[in-house]
Amino acid sequence: MSNFRVGFGYDVHQLKEGEEFWLGGIKLQHDKGAVGHSDADVLIHVICDALLGAADLRDIGFHFADTDPKYKGIDSKILLKEVMKLLRNNGYELGNLDTTICLQQPKVNPHIPIMKQCLAEVMEVEENQVSIKATTTERLGFVGREEGVSAYCVALINKK
Numbered sequence: 001m002s003n004f005r006v007g008f009g010y011d012v013h014q015l016k017e018g019e020e021f022w023l024g025g026i027k028l029q030h031d032k033g034a035v036g037h038s039d040a041d042v043l044i045h046v047i048c049d050a051l052l053g054a055a056d057l058r059d060i061g062f063h064f065a066d067t068d069p070k071y072k073g074i075d076s077k078i079l080l081k082e083v084m085k086l087l088r089n090n091g092y093e094l095g096n097l098d099t100t101i102c103l104q105q106p107k108v109n110p111h112i113p114i115m116k117q118c119l120a121e122v123m124e125v126e127e128n129q130v131s132i133k134a135t136t137t138e139r140l141g142f143v144g145r146e147e148g149v150s151a152y153c154v155a156l157i158n159k160k
Contacts (some may be wrong), residue, residue: 009045
């Protein structure tokens with residue numbers, strides 16, 4: 001059996017005027033923000049799901065239920081730290097992450113270096129283990145109409 005495992009994450013959050021917009025662990029200035037039980041950081045949520053899935057540890061909702069009041073408004077970086085603890089306690093270490101954010105506005109590319117730095121610090125890994133890409137949907141669908149944001153993540157982990 002191989003020491004390598006792969007996990008996949010996908011998440012969507014509605015965008016709404018007047019909400020804060022947390023993405024990749026940083027706050028973006030925009031007239032709309034993501035709606036959710038926690039801080040609604042879609043990028044961190046897909047990273048958590050991909051890591052948990054790779055280790056066969058269920059998903060983010062199993063560990064941090066959106067019906068639990070203790071997670072209301074929580075900083076998703078705290079959830080990611082907990083996921084990394086779970087991963088390491090089960091004998092795994094991160095190989096790398098590859099993520100894609102789908103968002104029409106605001107433009108994400110200028111923020112990617114600080115997001116990579118933030119996420120690498122939270123996960124206690126090297127920045128080159130965290131890939132973040134961004135795309136629009138060419139004004140198609142809920143992302144294109146600026147009704148929501150989605151993200152994808154593939155994670156490679158290995159047994160220590």
